[in-house]
Amino acid sequence: MIDIRFLRENPDIVRQNIKNKFQDAKLPLVDEVIALDAENRRTQQEANDLRADRNRYSKEIGNLMRKGQKEEAEAMKKKVTDADDRRAALEAKEVELAARIREIMMLIPNIIDPSVPIGPDDSANVEVERFGEPVVPQFDIPYHTEIMERFAGIDMDAAGRVSGNGFYYLLGDIARLHEAVLAYARDFMIDRGFTFCIPPFMIHGNVVEGVMSQNDMDSMMYKIEGEDLYLIGTSEHSMIGRYIDQILPEDSLPQKLTSYSPCFRKEKGAHGIEERGVYRIHQFEKQEMIIVCRPEDSMDWYERMWRYSVELFRSLDIPVRQLECCSGDLADLKVKSCDIEAWSPRQKKYFEVCSCSNLGDAQARRLKMRVKGADGKNYLPHTLNNTVVAPPRMLIAFLENNLCADGSVKIPAALRPYMGGKEVLVP
């Protein structure tokens, strides 16, 4: 969500930004919200004046009553009640206008960073840099579920019977590997100065609204029946939500948190849960990182954060690349975003394993989170988030890249302490 004052003063920038994101259908909203805003301020002004009158009269009535001047007081009361209808009408209008304005402002996309490549959809995303050699071995790499099955590590059939499509049972060494990766990722981030956090896995609707767009909400979030609670789609939601309505002292910045949580996603409308295996599922686990920082620091943090992901994957011998999201592929709240993609020697292409985003002040504005500056003035901080690692998806990359010709899977040195010292997994 952008500042309505910014929109009022720079409608052309906002319109161009909408065009850059290929959302021309939203262009009329700009003029509409400007008109509503003007009307809202007029309404508020008039209502304020009437309320000021009432306050003034009420004080006088108090004085008159004390002096026993009953009649004068009654006359004064009438003055106030005479304006009742008008005031009530204005107040109702204020509420209505404010709601409509907020609704529209939620739809207007955040202003993207000038560095973001312009393009209509994910086909225009830009590869920035590769890390590690994307090797294709001499032997065939089986589908990831097949590798897991060789270790008796997965049971999709039972998961289908028990929970339906999009769920999985992990077993034995594969399940242990899943936990090892999370634990390693957790310590990796702790070593880089982040505070480990386990957040709530369900959150209120107003927090959901604060951290994501309506679109994302509809296609991702599971709602608990009969309660104002949603299952989180990522711990980012409850981590950023932690600061709702808060004013942070400036010296508490940057807030650097790394969190563990299960994640629940409907994946409605996505390429389908049809994809076999554990690539796209309704439930997975994730180690996440979030930053709350001063606006001038957010781009530095953005750069640092995606590099953490690269470093982590490289330490597990997985080749990756950085893919920058183009304007049309960028969610409405985001200023800039990139994916870290892991190499799949089976598919001979890269696939998404991490997503790093700078949201600017959009979440802060929605959540009313502020920072008290040194000058005593409050300002909106910037928020960022990035995946550290999200198994089981990352296990696909791990198994494919660490598979040996004899069918065993080697455990990179960094992970061994979390796998009971094993150097290799043998089927």
Added chain:
RNA sequence: GGAGAAGUCGCGUAGUUGGUCGAGCGCGCGCGACUGGAAAUCGCGUAACUGCCAAACACAGUUCGAGAGUUCGAAUCUCUCCUUCUCCGCCA
């Protein structure tokens, strides 16, 4: 889940026959005086949001857990909800 108590300005509290309470006091914090410097002491200041404005000040409005109501007027009265604490029940 049941029974009780409570939610006030960063913290602790005052504030019930509704009116000069957006709110007193203490602590904390900031500025100043005193001091060679400090401690102590004294003085002043110290919430958020919105409108007006280029901006600041000033002014106006809103906010005493949230929402609704009664009233000319509500921190103070009524209702609903939320949260916290204590006791009981249940349970990882």
